[in-house]
Amino acid sequence: MMYKRYYIILIVAVFFGMMSCEDLNTLPVGDTVTSDQKEEVAENDPAKAEAGVNAIFAQFSAYAPNEDALGSVRHNDFGYPAVMMFMDQNGVDVVSEDNGYNWFGNNLDYSDREYTSNEGQILWNNMYSIINSTNNVIGAFPADIEDPTGQFFLGQGLAARAFSYLVLVQLYQFNYVGNESKPAVPIITNENSNEAALNGAPRSTVQEVYDFINSDLTTAISLLQSAEEGGVTRNDKRYISLAVAYGLRARMHLAMQKWNEAAADATDAINASSAVPAQISDVNHPTFWSSTQSDWMWGIIIQETDRVVTSGIVNWYSHMGSFNGNGYSTVSEGKQINKALFESIADTDVRKGWWLDENKTSANLNEEQADFIAGLGYVPYTQVKFGPYNDKVATSTNANDIPLMRIEEMYLIKAEAEAMSGGDGKGTLENFIKTYRDTSYVVSASTPQEVQEEVFRQRRIELWGEGLNWFDIMRLNKDVDRRGGGFPNATMVFNIDAGSDLLLWRIPEAEIQANPALSESDNNPSAPTPDPVPDE
The missing domain is CATH 1.25.40.390 (Serine Threonine Protein Phosphatase 5, Tetratricopeptide repeat)
Structure with missing residues (x-):
């Protein structure tokens, strides 16, 4: 038994x-x-x-695989992309409103x-x-x-x-x-x-x-x-x-x-x-929806007939997308970038247009896309990085592929690692950004640690929404500081110290009870949910 x-x-x-x-x-x-x-x-x-x-x-992409274990279909249960969204909502860069349509509120708080x-x-x-x-x-x-x-x-x-x-x-x-x-x-x-x-x-x-x-x-x-x-x-x-x-x-x-x-x-x-790497002309419009994109190394390939797609709303793009005609994002206020991070992006950087600015506009949108976004009333800093399936605005088919690894990440790893090992990481970073994202870019960092910090900022921008930022927060011992990030709910503005027990996930109760080699004392420590802080 x-x-x-x-x-x-x-x-x-x-x-x-x-x-x-x-x-x-x-x-x-x-x-x-x-x-x-x-x-x-x-x-x-x-x-x-x-x-x-x-x-x-x-x-990697399955419809409600935990229905039996949880006793019901959960609309945040769709394989590894759900895990990606759990981690991003734990962090500081993927901002969203905690409302009745946001299935990731428990990750936010x-x-x-x-x-x-x-x-x-x-x-x-x-x-x-x-x-x-x-x-x-x-x-x-x-x-x-x-x-x-x-x-x-x-x-x-x-x-x-x-x-x-x-x-x-x-x-x-x-x-x-x-x-x-x-x-x-x-x-x-x-x-x-x-x-x-x-x-x-x-x-x-x-x-x-x-x-x-x-x-x-x-x-x-x-x-x-x-x-x-x-x-x-x-x-x-x-x-x-x-x-x-x-x-x-x-x-x-x-x-x-x-x-x-x-x-x-x-x-x-x-x-x-x-x-x-994607050229500036490749990413000066909403994209990142197909594994055929030249910079994708590895991804989750979604078919129109997959159950996550035919479900209509139990899928990654339902929650993340801004251009879909059927999904949670269009009724939950969508996903935004951290306001302070957005403001750190140079106006000459093509990625500035991956999000709406403070006036709710983006230079990366064509007329149809801009009209659709305006019609839904999205707030400033909402993402327009991830385009709709087949580039069709208001499509009800959420069959977007999902990136797991892009070649740009490798250049950023190379730059950080070279800087921290005494190499020319600064040159690698500057050449990469100047060639592929911002022709006016110059690295002002002068020490290995400063280069590492600048790579961290570039990773936050380049890999936004791709489920990787949490790993950077943990490996670099960063505080989870949401102050000044534009979080719409004061109750979700936290400043959690690096090393807090709260940052670690706990082994589920069901596993502790069923695994003879684990006891309650073997779990990570319990920690109370964080208290909000003034948004200064």
Whole structure:
């Protein structure tokens, strides 16, 4: 009984009707198969192995995957993009009104940190569901596989698992340096999953989780490079390429403050990728809705027939978009940029037009777009960065692809890491911004720390709304200071100190109760929701 209870709570093995997972995971009579049997299935029927890989990425965007666990359909429950929005609403740069149409109000006021919160359950379940699918794929191939197709599939599983743990370790514990021995999250692998299901899994340390991530990514890089040399590459950008794997390891090394390694991985990602930074003419209008965009390295590809789309409103663009004809954003006042951050953007920077100015206008909008935005009465600083599906204003089809990694991020990682390791990060940053965003740009920073701070500002602007800013807040030990940010509700104006227990997510109550290796004392400390401060 404990096996079933723990397995369901930890892994959330509800695969939305996907037979692919069952193909690798069960025999016809329903008995669980061994790793050797999985390998035999993958070898004799590669289509089933491919289906298992597809199941990984299908879970990145799923309609209400936690309906059974939560007891109802929640309209903020749509896979990893929901997690991206949780993190952005926790921060200071994605501003929104706390009203009856905003499903992310609990993230705004940090009541999501209650270990009985729906958001805490969604986050935990979504990430471990992806991990479970990756383990199924990883267990289906021998580690020394020589077939290029098998190498590609195994590389997908390892890299996607590393991605999931890199997200988790940065949400459930503070930054790597100085916290290496502190508890992070349980490590569940294809080898220990049965033991974990029977006896539970304790929290591994931060060091152990990062070591595990590094091992997975290093192996994935080797496999994907070999597969590429063997002529096997991805069909589209939902899959992880060699360049994306380098990019993930660059993120990891950045979080670990291993500057030389981060710079090297970012450079390798740039060199291995076919992606190129978007030109000024590419982003001087609402865009960022298709993975075919030249600067996208990796993204969640959405089809019009996906359930998140046919639901109409239970999807990322419903909540984030400003141009859609059907969605929560048009009735919830939309999403705005932090006012102080907007004011820091030079008028010569094309990205100034990614948001409405104080007069509710943007130079990036054509007449039709401007009229639509004006007609909905959006407030100043509302985003017009993310265009509508197929560039069709007022479309009711929210089938926008969602960026997970763009090449611009690699240049920004490279600049920060070079500056912090004694290289010419200042030159890298200035050349990048001057070439692709603002021809008048000059870096005034004179020390490595000042360059790092300027890169942080540029990341806040460039990657706004893409679910990455929270990781920067945590790794750079930033306060969550919303003062002067233009938050419309005085009750949401906080100044939370870096290192506050409130910044860490708590392991859900259901997991604590079901996991024999965890007790209440193993959880992150409880912290009260923050008190508002004067908006000075």
